[in-house]
Amino acid sequence: MGILILVVTSLILVSFIFSKPGYIAAYLLLFQDFLFIKFYSVGIPEYRHYYYALIFIIYFIVNKKELVKDKVYFTIKDPLFLSIIIIIVGMLVHDLIIGIDSGWGREIVNRYYSQVLPLILLAGFFLTKKKTITQFGEGIILFGILYFLTVAFTINIDTLWSGRQIIREQVIISPIGITRTFSMVFVVAFIYLYRNEWLSANNKIYYYLAVATSLSMIVATGSRGPILATLLALTLYTFISTKKSKIKVLFKYLSTFAVIVPLIYMFSEMYNLEIFDRFAGLQNYDDMRRFDRYLLVIFLLDNINFIVGLGPGGYNMLTLGESHYVHNILIELIIEYGLFGVLSITLIIIYSNIYGYKFLKRFNLNYTLHYIYLLWLLFFVSSLVSGYISSNREFWVFTIMLVYLNYFYSKEKSYRLSKQKYG
Numbered sequence: 001m002g003i004l005i006l007v008v009t010s011l012i013l014v015s016f017i018f019s020k021p022g023y024i025a026a027y028l029l030l031f032q033d034f035l036f037i038k039f040y041s042v043g044i045p046e047y048r049h050y051y052y053a054l055i056f057i058i059y060f061i062v063n064k065k066e067l068v069k070d071k072v073y074f075t076i077k078d079p080l081f082l083s084i085i086i087i088i089v090g091m092l093v094h095d096l097i098i099g100i101d102s103g104w105g106r107e108i109v110n111r112y113y114s115q116v117l118p119l120i121l122l123a124g125f126f127l128t129k130k131k132t133i134t135q136f137g138e139g140i141i142l143f144g145i146l147y148f149l150t151v152a153f154t155i156n157i158d159t160l161w162s163g164r165q166i167i168r169e170q171v172i173i174s175p176i177g178i179t180r181t182f183s184m185v186f187v188v189a190f191i192y193l194y195r196n197e198w199l200s201a202n203n204k205i206y207y208y209l210a211v212a213t214s215l216s217m218i219v220a221t222g223s224r225g226p227i228l229a230t231l232l233a234l235t236l237y238t239f240i241s242t243k244k245s246k247i248k249v250l251f252k253y254l255s256t257f258a259v260i261v262p263l264i265y266m267f268s269e270m271y272n273l274e275i276f277d278r279f280a281g282l283q284n285y286d287d288m289r290r291f292d293r294y295l296l297v298i299f300l301l302d303n304i305n306f307i308v309g310l311g312p313g314g315y316n317m318l319t320l321g322e323s324h325y326v327h328n329i330l331i332e333l334i335i336e337y338g339l340f341g342v343l344s345i346t347l348i349i350i351y352s353n354i355y356g357y358k359f360l361k362r363f364n365l366n367y368t369l370h371y372i373y374l375l376w377l378l379f380f381v382s383s384l385v386s387g388y389i390s391s392n393r394e395f396w397v398f399t400i401m402l403v404y405l406n407y408f409y410s411k412e413k414s415y416r417l418s419k420q421k422y423g
Helices: 001-020 023-029 032-041 045-062 068-075 081-100 104-127 128-156 155-160 164-171 176-196 203-222 224-241 246-271 275-287 290-301 315-318 329-361 369-382 393-422
Strands: none
Touching: 001 045, 001 128, 001 369, 001 393, 023 032, 023 045, 023 068, 023 104, 032 045, 032 128, 032 290, 045 104, 045 128, 068 081, 068 104, 068 393, 081 104, 081 329, 081 393, 104 393, 128 164, 128 176, 128 203, 128 393, 155 369, 155 393, 164 176, 176 203, 176 224, 176 315, 176 369, 203 290, 224 329, 315 329, 329 369, 329 393, 369 393
């Protein structure tokens, strides 16, 4: 059965390469994991990277036409692209000049070069058309549903409600990664349902299916960071992007949660899920290991060179191997890359929010592109409590994709000014 699923899915992916490049880009950039589960389940995990690389190469060859000269120039000149160049320069300074002293530091750099940088290049230069980026959002929903079905066929459905660590053992994927992925699917489906008043009955069923399957996986894995980031993103969206009365929007928003939260609570009590216990544990935040890591950085500030930083993996050496990373990309960039990290993350935070806010306020612009900023916000907030520079791939992907919002906003603004001037 596992082999059959791999074959059928592969045929679908190949057809998407030629007919729906945005769909296949969604798989390549965001959904590598869901087919990796099947490679493990059929006993050939060593082939998963070759499979992904093959799809990646075919996509590049077939979709060379997506490279648009003026969009490439626009991206290269954008501050967000510059921010990524700065952090890469910081890595190269340590890699080629100062030297990297730890095996973990070397692994971080190698992973960034091989697993993050190719995704940045694909997202930055091969998604240049509105149609492709709209397909990208639709691909998130499609692969989200397929991901859910893959998990359901891989493990006993009762196991889904047996605890996050049980799920991890069954599918070989971090519960945090699963929560992040399905939070992403939930956000995109929410936007499509919230903003499109002319959806057909079939499309509504399809998007509600995406909401239901993603919500079930979010509840089952129960990672707090992505859940809180999702709530933040959707709250901002409902208030920034609407022309309706803010009081009415607030009432509608609170009413929705007044229905959903009790249902989730009843469900979690029925299946003895961990999600509410994990949130209750935030009351004792000072007992959490992540909190201890942040305090440790403060205590050891005198040992940090803030010009060039500790270097990749420096936190691991600073703590004498007690912890690999600090679980906060902001702190990591500052202490390990010094001024390179400070400048890079400052540019990212400032320009990402400027682009996102400007685009969301333009109510008449294509709502199917709004997900880019919201997902950047989701993954940025999530990266402040989990992962490290090379594991937070989605954060870097949506950082470079935000350039599109600035690009399309600039084009739309130029069109409006031209129309006003020449009638």
